[in-house]
Amino acid sequence: MRPREFDHDDVLRIAFDQFWRKGVRGTSLSDIARDAGVQRGSLYNAFGSKEALFLQAYERYAGDYLVALQKALGAGSLRKRLTAFFDLTITNFRSGSPPRGCPTTRGLMELGAAEGEGLDEEARQAFANLVSRITALVQETLAAGAARGEFNGNAAAAALHIITVTRGLAVLERAFGDEPQLRKIAAHTIDLVLGKKGG
């Protein structure tokens, strides 16, 4: 068998970077091939389709992201944990180098707009999975906080509420790109869930 002339993971990293910065729709396999110094056909041979390539890149991203969130949610008081969680989320929206103007182009990555990005069922699923896992993480954190008396309420409902706000922030970021505003909303959400700062 003939050996591959490129590194599978390198391509995945290069592709992810472009998807992240320019959106899935805005990135062609020709772009990725050029950047990776690979023939377009070779990518089709190795990955099958643009969507398959995207899914692999996305899974890697999702894994890394979950680890980072877990870390953010694992230190200090419940309020500190949630603050770190929102901080990381918002920072994540704006990481990478935005190609044009203020609002960055994150395509499906933060919005799960699979169809809009020309992707299909599987991509939607992948996003839904990530959201579910993040929700579970937040819920565990709230439950632990409740055990320590830092929170009393329905952990499941509160986690769902928080994740919803998170997704809403992603939309607002795209529409307005106003980071300070996003942090205010996040702080307000924490206050609502945990009770005003005093409590």
Added chain:
Amino acid sequence: MRPREFDHDDVLRIAFDQFWRKGVRGTSLSDIARDAGVQRGSLYNAFGSKEALFLQAYERYAGDYLVALQKALGAGSLRKRLTAFFDLTITNFRSGSPPRGCPTTRGLMELGAAEGEGLDEEARQAFANLVSRITALVQETLAAGAARGEFNGNAAAAALHIITVTRGLAVLERAFGDEPQLRKIAAHTIDLVLGKKGG
């Protein structure tokens, strides 16, 4: 001058319907032309581009939607108003006939995923505008409620929170398509903003 062989508004309605059901990306001008019994080139002549056609369709939608929201926000107790507001929002996510499976395909319309939909700055702006105007509507409602003693807190912050949840719900709808869950989250949000049901 030669008169047009089609009705401008008819085309707008047909186009909007397709954009709504299949997403902007998933709808080609050939589709619209076929449905409208018009030549594709005539659409380009009349509207300039797919994006321009979309923008006109979107403006019309935004106007109608705002009127409906205003109506929903204008009757009964503050809690009732907010409930009606969320109800309309969620119903709106799921109106139209979904083409495949459970999650409907609303593209930019509810998410503002302009780039993902192959659209540009202007579409993002149009969406941002709609969100701003809805936020203003909610804020006014909250302020009025505060004047009647039905709410005490920062109306601006609360409105921003509510709109964020709303946008988050749109994302969740696409990812999971689980309507009952969405209504629970909405109810929970109202409780958080207004205080538990008793209050």
Added chain:
DNA sequence: AAATATATTTGACACGGTGTCAAGAATTTG
């Protein structure tokens, strides 16, 4: 009423993107 001006329609075309395929090239294995 005929000629002209003007706007719309129509079909051909260019371009770029995804995806397929057969033929060529490079290794590993027999």
Added chain:
DNA sequence: CAAATTCTTGACACCGTGTCAAATATATTT
């Protein structure tokens, strides 16, 4: 060294957006 296998390469088909010139239909002017 030959065979089998996998990767690479370039050509091709297909679809979508957008452009353009030529043809067409109406309003206006004379």
